[in-house]
Every structure is written in structure tokens, then in C-alpha cells.
Amino acid sequence: MAYFLGIDAGGSHCRSRLVDANGVILGTGESGPANTRIGIEKLHAVLREVSTQAIGAAGLDAAQVATIRAGMGIAGISRPGMREQLAALPFPFASTEFVTDAAIANLGAHDGAEGATLIIGTGSVAEVRVGSTSFTIGGYGFPISDEGSGAALGLSAMRHALRALDGRSEVTPLSHAVTAGFGHDTARAVAWMDAATPKDYAAFAPLVMDYAENNDAIARSIVEDAAQHIERFIETIFARGAVRCALAGGLAMRMKPWLRARTVARLTDAVSDPLDGALLLAGLPATTLPTRKPDAH
Structure with missing residues (x-):
């Protein structure tokens, strides 16, 4: 079974959504501000917190966590050096992609188009x-x-x-x-x-x-x-x-x-929300997005 984790990290709050390959929501998480202005260590802690909440709700074990493909949209990632610092952070996932929170909102809004x-x-x-x-x-x-x-x-x-x-x-x-x-x-x-x-x-x-x-x-x-x-x-x-x-x-x-x-x-x-945009970034097919509108195409 494949798992996909989407995270929307903004200036006021950070949210996560964990789904399986069919787009079924298995767990979610939520915390406070998670833009790069709070500092890389605090940002990492919030990202891990909302990930852990979603994974805990899904009841995944360590082996299953290691198969997760994650997509994260983070406010302020365009600041100099931030992408490199984020890429160096340890996450227990098979892959982790980072873009701005605006990018995942746009991916979700237009089904990746x-x-x-x-x-x-x-x-x-x-x-x-x-x-x-x-x-x-x-x-x-x-x-x-x-x-x-x-x-x-x-x-x-x-x-x-x-x-x-x-x-x-x-x-x-x-x-x-x-x-x-x-x-x-x-x-x-x-x-x-x-x-x-x-x-x-x-x-x-x-x-x-x-x-x-x-x-x-x-x-x-x-x-x-x-x-x-x-x-x-x-x-x-x-x-x-x-x-x-x-x-x-x-x-x-x-x-x-x-x-x-x-x-x-x-x-x-x-068409869909920013968290679904993060799931698209992670590799989930658009046809299986959890909040995709029934008439979207």
C-alpha cells in the first residue's frame, strides 16, 4: 500500500493530510504558525508535529511510515538558503518535496493544470x-x-x-x-x-x-x-x-x-484545496484527490 502526506504550512497555522493510494483520508493534523520566519528548528518541529498527528491517527507502523511520499507547501521558502536548509532536515519518509504554500494552493485549485x-x-x-x-x-x-x-x-x-x-x-x-x-x-x-x-x-x-x-x-x-x-x-x-x-x-x-x-x-x-495540492506534489494522481469536486475534469 502506498501512502501520501500533504502539508500546508502558513503564517497562521499548519495542517496535514495523510491518504492512501485511493485518496482515502487516513489522518490529519493541525498546529500553529509554520512559515520560515519562526526559524528552521521550530519549523521542523511543527512539520514533524502535524506529520505525527496524521500518522498516529492512521495507526501506521515504522515500516509503513518509511513508504510515505510527502509534499509540503511552506510560506517563506523562497527566502535565500531556505530550500537547502529544508532539504537537509531529517524526515522518515521515502521522499519529501518542498514548494511554497502558494504553489500547493495553485496545484490544488486547478487540478495540477x-x-x-x-x-x-x-x-x-x-x-x-x-x-x-x-x-x-x-x-x-x-x-x-x-x-x-x-x-x-x-x-x-x-x-x-x-x-x-x-x-x-x-x-x-x-x-x-x-x-x-x-x-x-x-x-x-x-x-x-x-x-x-x-x-x-x-x-x-x-x-x-x-x-x-x-x-x-x-x-x-x-x-x-x-x-x-x-x-x-x-x-x-x-x-x-x-x-x-x-x-x-x-x-x-x-x-x-x-x-x-x-x-x-x-x-x-x-477544484481542490491546498492540502490536495500538496498531495499532488507528493505524487498522488489527480483523479484520486480527496476533496476533488465531482464535476471537476
Whole structure:
């Protein structure tokens, strides 16, 4: 029996899915952030943790584990030297392939065929495959990049909240809700920011979306600005030759209603999810993907 392990390691969480050769899910795993920014040793520990969870749920023995073919999509793998460091890590599998988390999202979204995927989650990045050529757009890291992402929404909310605290802008329900977590104390907010990660900023994104949907003026302006960045992403994706584009990531569906109708009309639904993309990377045939839509072809 052959086994395939897919891992999706992102800025907010890491997930795994273990299947057999027929695509039957045998076990899953989940943990916290697993991008390269946390350090190679911590990253290795998280990857091993979610692997062990899935393998434990499946009840595989050591001999069976040694036959596993693994595919891992890891945020930040494009940083200099990271691929080499990852390749040197010990894993007990028959083979292990590494690509970016954007790459596995794109593989899953289009059944391994050409197309593009715009990921809108903690960060933002587009993965594009035109013919046999693959490339990314954006995704250079927070705070210099990741436009339209959860982290970007959170950063804008914090900026507004601090301006509101010192009287430079109007207090709104959003700013009041953000600063409430710091006792409406600027010093506490600044202390939080000294150690805040992209995931910490992205934790404010659902709050921003909630208030925007309830017509908070500042929240709406933040979300509308994010939507413009997403629109520009999509325009660029098609301008650079993509034949189709899907959205992915935890924030994608909440942002979609803020896009223009003509933009949404150009989008296609993903065939499968990023974990299935990781399984494709590992070598599982597309016809046996666990979450493949029945009408996909």
C-alpha cells in the first residue's frame, strides 16, 4: 500500500493530510504558525508535529511510515538558503518535496493544470502557472508587501486606533474595539506592537470585516482599500497570461463581496484545496484527490 502526506504550512497555522493510494483520508493534523520566519528548528518541529498527528491517527507502523511520499507547501521558502536548509532536515519518509504554500494552493485549485491562485490570508500572494512556467506576484512579506491581507487590515486598524486615541482622527466603533484590548492605553498598544507578528495583526481582520459590514466608516475605508489591491492583483494575473484565476485563503470569501462584479465574473472556483495540492506534489494522481469536486475534469 502506498501512502501520501500533504502539508500546508502558513503564517497562521499548519495542517496535514495523510491518504492512501485511493485518496482515502487516513489522518490529519493541525498546529500553529509554520512559515520560515519562526526559524528552521521550530519549523521542523511543527512539520514533524502535524506529520505525527496524521500518522498516529492512521495507526501506521515504522515500516509503513518509511513508504510515505510527502509534499509540503511552506510560506517563506523562497527566502535565500531556505530550500537547502529544508532539504537537509531529517524526515522518515521515502521522499519529501518542498514548494511554497502558494504553489500547493495553485496545484490544488486547478487540478495540477495551468492557472493562477490569489491567496488572501494572513498574507497575500499570487501563484501563476502559464504553460510550463510558474511565477509569483507579490508575497514579499509583511509589512512591505501582503497588500489586501489579514495582516494589512490589522495594521491599518491599529494605525487608525492610535490616531483616534490621541485625537488625530475620529473615534469609531472599530477604533474603540481595537484599543479596548489595550485598556485604551497607547503605551500598552506600543508595547504589544514591539513583539507583534503578522498573525497577531491578522487576528484583527475579522473585527475589521465585521465593522465594515456594519457600515463603520473607517472600517469600510480600510476594506475598500484592501479590495482595490486585490483587484489590481487579479488584473495583473490575467495581464501576465493566466487562463484562469481562483481565490484561496482564510480571508478570500469575506473579501469577495467587496470586489466589483466584473472582477468576480472572471474568477473560477478552486477544484481542490491546498492540502490536495500538496498531495499532488507528493505524487498522488489527480483523479484520486480527496476533496476533488465531482464535476471537476
